[in-house]
Amino acid sequence: MEEQDFIGPRDVLGHAERAGAKAQTTLVRPSAPGEVTCFFGTRVTVPTAWEPADADLLIVPGGGDQLIKSPDVLRNLVRAQQAGVIVAGVCTGVMVLSAAGLTAGRPCTTHHLAKAELAAQGGTVIDARVVDDGNLVTAGGVTSGIDLALWMITRECGPSIALSVESIMEYEQRGVVWRSS
Structure with missing residues (x-):
């Protein structure tokens, strides 16, 4: 994964929690807890399985090209959204959502x-840093993940709290x- 794609949004959500928002962040891996080596070599210990x-x-941050090749991950993304989870993608993490079929016919953006x-692949691409289509929220490249997280705090x-x-x-x-609505 791309470092900024996950750490920027995590910082935003962490600061929001300290500012009084009911927000708690957890890093997760699809299969099991363990270490993840990021795009630029940063190693991150992920404490929880998703x-x-x-x-x-x-x-879903960008840089996770191997996730696209995992049928279990793709099925679980659909399950998550069907269970009421807002599924968001930053940068090429949106391509993972696309591989799961979550962007087909829907407004979205990516890097x-x-x-x-x-x-x-069927997404209705919007030229914006952040696209909010209800239970699907997508962001363009790298630093736009910060904007996505700030938008989610605003929303x-x-x-x-966002200010x-x-x-x-x-x-x-x-x-x-x-926004679609």
Whole structure:
């Protein structure tokens, strides 16, 4: 996985929890706890195996090309969404969601270098940093994962907590969030 794709959103959600939001983050792996070597060599110990319905929000970071090749992961992504989990993708993590069939015919976005492939797989590609289609939320490349997490805090917890997190992180959300409703 790409380091910034997961650590940026995790920082946002962690700061939101400290600011009073009912937010708790957990790193998960599809199969079992263990170590993950990230795109640039960072090693991360992941303490928990993923259970598809054990979250309100699941964020799939980019760089996980092997996930696309796992029928169990793809089936579990569908199960998670059917169980009421908001499934989100950052960067090429959206391509994992596409492989699971979650973006077909739906507004979505991904890293600019993968947009043509996402469209070829049936996604309705929107040129935006963050696209919110209810139980499917997608973000463009790398740093847009921070915008996705700030949007989710705004949407689920209110703008005051999101503004507090922006202040703590000295980061302002970029771009307009494209919403389907």
